[in-house]
Amino acid sequence: MTAGHTELAVSRRCRALPVSPIRRLAPLADEAKRRGRRIIHLNIGQPDLQAPPSVAESIAGAAGRHLAYAPSRGLPEALDAWVTYYRHHGIEVEPGDIVITSGASEALSLAMIATCDPGDEILIPEPFYAPYQGTTAVAGLQLRTVPLGPGFTPPSPEAIRAAITPKTRAILICSPNNPTGTVYSREDLLALGEIVRETGIFLLSDETYREIVFDGPPAPSALSIPGLDDHVVVIDSISKRFNACGMRIGTIVSRNPAVMTAVADLAELRLAVPVIEQLAIAEALSAPEPYISTVVETYRQRVDALVTALSRIEGVTCHRPGGGFYVIAQLPVDDSEQFAAWLLRDFHVDGEAVMVTPMSDFYVTPGRGQDEIRLACVFDPETLTRAAGILEAGLAAYPSRRNA
Amino acid sequence: MTAGHTELAVSRRCRALPVSPIRRLAPLADEAKRRGRRIIHLNIGQPDLQAPPSVAESIAGAAGRHLAYAPSRGLPEALDAWVTYYRHHGIEVEPGDIVITSGASEALSLAMIATCDPGDEILIPEPFYAPYQGTTAVAGLQLRTVPLGPGFTPPSPEAIRAAITPKTRAILICSPNNPTGTVYSREDLLALGEIVRETGIFLLSDETYREIVFDGPPAPSALSIPGLDDHVVVIDSISKRFNACGMRIGTIVSRNPAVMTAVADLAELRLAVPVIEQLAIAEALSAPEPYISTVVETYRQRVDALVTALSRIEGVTCHRPGGGFYVIAQLPVDDSEQFAAWLLRDFHVDGEAVMVTPMSDFYVTPGRGQDEIRLACVFDPETLTRAAGILEAGLAAYPSRRNA
Structure with a gap:
């Protein structure tokens, strides 16, 4: 058992860990930023709001x-x-x-x-x-x-x-x-x-x-x-x-x-x-009200704005969530990860691109979630509506769009 | 498999976890404090010094x-x-x-x-x-x-x-x-x-x-x-x-x-x-010197003070460490955990007691470390010297002291 110039292998349990979809897409986002793109990050649940x-x-x-x-x-x-x-x-x-x-x-x-x-x-x-x-x-x-x-x-x-x-x-x-x-x-x-x-x-x-x-x-x-x-x-x-x-x-x-x-x-x-x-x-x-109720109302408005905007897009199905701050949309594509990658690599509207999370990694059952994405409502309604517009234009331009 | 009134068992791996000696001794320390004892905590490597x-x-x-x-x-x-x-x-x-x-x-x-x-x-x-x-x-x-x-x-x-x-x-x-x-x-x-x-x-x-x-x-x-x-x-x-x-x-x-x-x-x-x-x-x-060198010099003085004081105690063997800030002392007792418990429960000098860490849990080989304790040099030399004095008096008064 001499290691020599061979890299010592890490544990099997770590080699078997799933690579997160975000990790796979992150280099594309970095690359897009280097090309001067502004990216609306709908891919991570990082609130833009302030702590109490x-x-x-x-x-x-x-x-x-x-x-x-x-x-x-x-x-x-x-x-x-x-x-x-x-x-x-x-x-x-x-x-x-x-x-x-x-x-x-x-x-x-x-x-x-x-x-x-x-x-x-x-x-x-x-x-x-x-x-x-x-x-x-x-x-x-x-x-x-x-x-x-x-x-x-x-x-x-x-x-x-x-x-x-x-x-x-x-x-x-x-x-x-x-x-x-x-x-x-x-x-x-x-x-x-x-x-x-x-x-x-x-x-x-x-x-x-x-x-x-x-x-x-x-x-x-x-x-x-x-x-x-x-x-x-x-x-x-x-x-x-x-x-x-x-x-x-x-x-x-x-x-x-x-x-x-x-x-x-x-x-x-x-x-x-x-x-x-x-x-x-x-x-x-112990933050006094209306701190939390304002937070909830903020997300309600955002979720409603995003769901409304997505629902207008032809071929997109979208479910209004009962809580949390994510929206799942079903897209007319066969592989939402490929589409998410394309959105970062090949598409923008006035220099602005969107980053979304493909849903396949939120399932372990093979084949499920392939046409779904998750969107985090961590921006104001105007930005979310604009992001939905970029998504709509992207779907219209996407070469691999599934036919209705 | 009905749980009924039986508490649901936790995992075997957690049931097999060793209980730390400090955990076993902590209630005795709390109890001593309730009785008004001041305790010199030599049992934990919690520096008293200030961050940069x-x-x-x-x-x-x-x-x-x-x-x-x-x-x-x-x-x-x-x-x-x-x-x-x-x-x-x-x-x-x-x-x-x-x-x-x-x-x-x-x-x-x-x-x-x-x-x-x-x-x-x-x-x-x-x-x-x-x-x-x-x-x-x-x-x-x-x-x-x-x-x-x-x-x-x-x-x-x-x-x-x-x-x-x-x-x-x-x-x-x-x-x-x-x-x-x-x-x-x-x-x-x-x-x-x-x-x-x-x-x-x-x-x-x-x-x-x-x-x-x-x-x-x-x-x-x-x-x-x-x-x-x-x-x-x-x-x-x-x-x-x-x-x-x-x-x-x-x-x-x-x-x-x-x-x-x-x-x-x-x-x-x-x-x-x-x-x-x-x-x-x-x-x-990036704290500028002499921050670290002052810290090291402080511990050197403390370790030297404690080692000197412990070495004077009859029946105690003590090794000057090359680094770190702990001192291990070998005591004329058969079970240093029992002695540490006794020090908290039954002994004080002018209302002051010492808490030390029995070394047996730093070994897995059965029987090793039974007569050793670990002392953390997280006090000034005067306090450490006083603590050694309490230890010396405690050993003299300890009913189960091992005969030379």
Whole structure:
């Protein structure tokens, strides 16, 4: 076994990781920028809105602080702030039910490792947030999917039951959903609760977009369903609702003490989450209204503007999401990734191009999502409408457009 | 499979995680504080020193910034700052050889996952930083150890060769070492380099304490050994040298492009590291001298004071470390964890108690380290000398003291 001039191979698990579509398209976007194109980035859920003003004040105020390790589970101030926040949403939890994480991504990873062993199956409705696939793989889990219903409605209890096997250890939902906007109703959650109780498995619930719901109150939390204390593990984040992706603060919440002990053990291995951000989210989480309602109203207007503009395009089908801030559009093309690449490489309107996310990587079932794209509503309605216009013109000019 | 009132069990891998000795002792420390005791915390490597002043300025300056995701690999400013820092240490790397991480702990975790598959063996000289054990377990690796030589010298090349099996995929060293202070010389690294080249395995090198060396220049980096570009993966951190544990900024460095692609793929799953801290470390890494040399001189004085004080205690053997800021002392007790617990529960001098870390969890070989403790030199010499006095009085009063 001499390495010589051969590059030492990395692990098989890393060689098997899916390459994100954005990674494949990023060089084309960079190249387009070098050619002087302006790009409307509809491809990433990076809000353009500002965090609550109290966040900046808190950061400035903490600047001279001694930068010591926070406790692994989180600063008491941050844990208390989450408790108060959840209480405001009618959910009673204690600081011991919470561990502060580096964003929802770490929360998800810890939740998977705490609840599942390598080889266990995790069931995820499809399509799903693309990085779930890699996170599942790194945790050593087998990913099984159940398709969402027509119009991206939650899968039926029957469909879920049929997809559960003796190896299934957890179901992972995301509500409001990235990318589909699906909001699980209280009835949906009650039905899911019955299933996880009967089968003795965990319900992991990613509630990152909780308040961003367009027709009614915030999405009900899995924590609000009675009798599920042992089963429910909530993944949460301040990134989207409080416009602070770059702070990387999430949380994991469960009333199952064994789960929280396991999560705390895992959290101890990475020691702590940064102090400055934990202090700042204590401020963000108590941001006085109308902060959140303004955020929600902003996304409602944007989603409506984009859906309206897309629906007018011949051959495009588009579903108005119930929440979140993504819109999925079905295009008259056979391969939306090729189209997205073409949009960056070969098309512009007055020097302006659009970058979109092909949906195929949000599915694992082969062939699904091939004609779909995901668009993030992270610009004002005028920009989104202009972007839809560029998309329309692009489709008209696209050599591989599918005939009606 | 009905859960009923039975708590749903967490994963086997989490149930098998070692509980850290600190976790076991923490409730006793809390209880002592409730009884009004002041505790000198020698149990954790939490520096009392201040980060460079530029860090606070950078944080304050960035407070109002739009808190967007940084690139997964790190902000260009932070990557460039590491490149400049390494160049200052005579090491040429490019931004593409670096990924910014959430502390050295995430760097180590990513390095293990990128280089090793579940079931692969990783070889670590013993004793080692206790959390390595959990990180190894979560990554699914088998931990094998090779003992350090007499006086905590690096293991001999023969001992290392003898411990390598066909399943060994990587060796992990830490220099200067936590907990032993062992500094691997250039000759030690050259010998290690020959071994990893011959056997075609990776050399993971945790260099968190690089500059903190008491007799001579900073510890040589594994990156400075020629011909090892494919093999070496360095784990680094600003926490200890720049007194900013609470910022959680580390890095992973390798000139093996496949490793860095794998690490970047893994980093993409957790999206990014906080923006504010990345901007601030760009300042810290270029902190003008005498910042670092003052830090090193401070620890030299502390280590000397503590070693001197401990060496005077009858029955205590103590080794002056070559670097880092921990001191290991061998005590006339059969079970240093029981003694550490007793120190918190039953002993004080004028209301002051000491908390120390039992060394048994820094070993996996049964029976090793039972009479050793680790002390972190994170206080001024006077406090350390006083702490040694409390330890001496405690040993004299300890009912289970071993007879000479």
